[in-house]
Each structure stands twice: as structure tokens, then as C-alpha cells.
Amino acid sequence: MTGLGTSESGLPRVRLPMSPDEARRLKAGDLVLLDGEALATVGMPTHRRMIAEIEAGRPMPTPMDGGAFFHMGVCYDEEPSGPGRLHYVNPTTSTRFNGMMPTLIRRFGLTAVGGKGGLSRDSVEAMRDVGCVYFSFVGGASALLSLGVTEVVEAAWPDLIMQFRLNRIRLAGLGPVTVAIDAHGESVYDRLQASATARLSDILQSVRSG
């Protein structure tokens, strides 16, 4: 089973984790589908604990170096041996993790991050330095998006509630996703925000004049 809707066939496929050079080949605005593996969490406590572990010099509970790390909720059956059958996935808003993401991107040399809503300038710069892109997932499209995830392979930090754990998911055609921040410092979010702000007076004048 893949996450391909009828309109998505023919999109380029990207296998995760990427090398920094592979990440640098993607350009802001590209639409792609994802294969391979990624970590997924939506937890603020998770991010805080990662930062605390880094500061304490302790290892992460699962390998993160050079990996893909998504702001994405995951729901699955819990079995005694670990994660069971996957129910669904969906992205969440990344900007609330702005304060922690630059550290995580640099420390682990992440080559892909993602979710929805983007990340701030500090993250964009960290991504340019290490060779990392941000994938924008379509929120609210869980019914199709979930078909692009085949399995939850691991759930690190099981003391946290399900969607807060570091859930390692296996992907088969997850998407379509948009490269919304590329590894060259180009952020679609920053560009659109600057453009809308600069044009606000013109927009208001234009709609008033009919």
C-alpha cells in the first residue's frame, strides 16, 4: 500500500535518511514523496528532554545522527513487545518548537525536518549550515497520508504519552510533501510573509477600489 492519491503519481521519490548532499539537491517549492525511515513526535516535553540530555552529555534513546525528524502525531496499538498496528499519522505545527530546533538540527546533523507551518530564521540558518530541508505535510489529510506509513518500528521514551514518544516510522510513498525550506537558506514561509507584509497597503487599496 502506498500514500499515492490519483493526483500524485509521477512525483519524485526521496529516500530517508538523506546525506547532506542529497538534501542540498532539493529546492524550495519541490513536491516529492518520501520512502525510508523517520522519527516522529509532537511532544514539547520530548523536545525539552532532548535538550536536557544534550546538555547533560547523555546519549539519545534512539540514533538521531543524520536522520529525519518530523513533527507528526502517530497513533498505534500498544503491544507488550512495543508498537503494534498503526492507526494513523498527521503533521503538527512546527513553529512552537522554534526555540529548540536549531540546537537539534546542528547537534544531530539532521538532514530532514518537517511538519507544518515552518520554522524560524535560526532554524533556516542551521539547516543551511548542516544540509537539511523542511518538508511541509498536508494537515488534515490523515486518511491518505497515513497510507504512506507502513509500520512503527520503535517507540523510544515509552514513559511519554503515545504521540510524544520518539516514534520511528517506516515510509512508503509518504506525501505529497512540499520542500518548504531548502538547504540553501530559502524559506517559502519567510518569502510569503515578507511579500504579504510589504503589499498589505496595496492589497487593501486594491479591494476598496473594486
Place this chain on the structure above:
Amino acid sequence: MAITYDLVREVTANLYDWSLRQIPESSKAELRRAVETETVPQARQTLAFMLESAETAERTGRFLCSDAGVPSYTVKIGSAARFEGDIRQAIVDGFDHLVQTIEPPILRFVTNPLTNERSYRGKDMPLVSYELIGEVDYLDITCAPKALGGGRWAAIEILVSPSIEDIERCIMEIVLRAGGQHCPPVVIGVGIGGTFDHAAKLSKDATLRPFGERNPEPLVAAMEERLTRAVNMTGFGPMGVGGSTTTFGVHIEYAAGHGFTPIAVSFNCWINRRTRARIYNSGRVERIE
């Protein structure tokens, strides 16, 4: 005959369940239209994916979003409605029962704001507002769960004796602050006037209006039309990654007030979860949305 505890418990739980699996008809119609009118090719593809996913969720009973949000109800009470049992408790108990039995399971989103502890229960949960309507013999209940995308970006400003131009600029500044983070194409609800709390309530009510309906007052309808065009000229587009479809409609409600004018703006994400039913004294249940 009267509206019973059992019936309210069952209907409010069903409204929440249904809201997780299907988008309103007017949202579907807007998506179909936008797939044709959107000017950016990638955005057209995103809109088509949204529409196909929503249709899949409805057909297969899957959830639209992994975030079930927090349950939020608006209960309009006809003054000829009669009750049997504790109607407020019925809504609480219906939600409690639902989260234990729903398939697939929903994740914990009810959050204590002071400790950030998450659960399925919490103070004042579900969030319910009650209001009296005319002399009709039913309860009119709307369920509209709220998650971060649709709930986080709401804002209120209080201006003093503003002009229409001032009000429209204020609304657009709030729209710009939200950017594309609320899972556009969104519905935008604006409440103008009254007091702080009243404007917020009007704004929420405005988000619940189906697309295609305009405020009956021409002055307000003209503002809605201008602002809808203005928001779509920002370029944020579907999921905020560029396009000409950022909103399917700006809906405005207003109330008289003092010279200070609260302007409340709230959003709901593209799945626009909203279901609605009436329960009559006779025990009849009428699904509206």
C-alpha cells in the same frame, strides 16, 4: 414528551464522532471550486489531495486528522424545549464514554493549562456555550472540535471609534500574523463590537456559518467580500506554502457596543470540523450538518 439525558448524551457523542470523519458539504464544494480556480500548480495538487483525502475519510470512516482537538459545543435552547435529567452532565458523560469506545482510538489532547498534563478529561471539558433562541421546541447543537491549527491563531484587538478602513486593516494585520500556519484554506470568523467576550463569541459563531452565505446587511456583506479577496491576495495559499487560495470565506458578525470596539478574529482549518443536529421534545433527532 421531553428531551432526555440519554438522548443528549448519545447525540452529542455522535456529533463529535462524525465531525472527526467528514468535512461540511460547503467545504467540499469550495475545495472542488478551488481545484479549478487556484493559480499555482503545486497548490492545485495540494487542494486535490485535500479533497481526495476528505472523501476517503468519509467513505472509509477514517479520521481526517490525527489531532481530534478538544470537544467544543454550542447549544441553542428553544424556549419551548423541555428537559428530563441533567443535560449538562449528559454532554460530559457522552464524551467520556466516546473516548473509551471510539475506533480508531483518539489520542490525549485535553490539556491542563497549568501543568500541561494531558488526558481525556479536564476542567470545563467539553467546552459548551449555551444560548436561548426563540419559542421553538428543540435543542440546536453544533459540535466544532478545536485543535492547534484552528485554535492557536485567534486574536482580539480593541480600537477606539475606528473607521471601516481601520477595522479592515486591523483584521488583515491579524491575518498576516497567523500567516499560513492554521492549515489553510481556512474559514475566518470576525466579531466586531460589543465587549471583549461578546466579540470573541461572535467571531466563533461566524466561523460556524456555511460558506456561500453572506451577512444579510449589505455594508457587512461588502466588507466580507473585500476581505475575502484581500486575504486571498496575500499569497499564503494551501498549507501556507504559496497559492491564491488562503480562505474560503471571511464571515463577519457585529453587535452594538460603546465607542471602544473589540475586533475578534478566529480561524478554522480547512477540514472545518463541524456537525450539527436538533433534538426535539418529541425525541426526534434531525441532522442539519
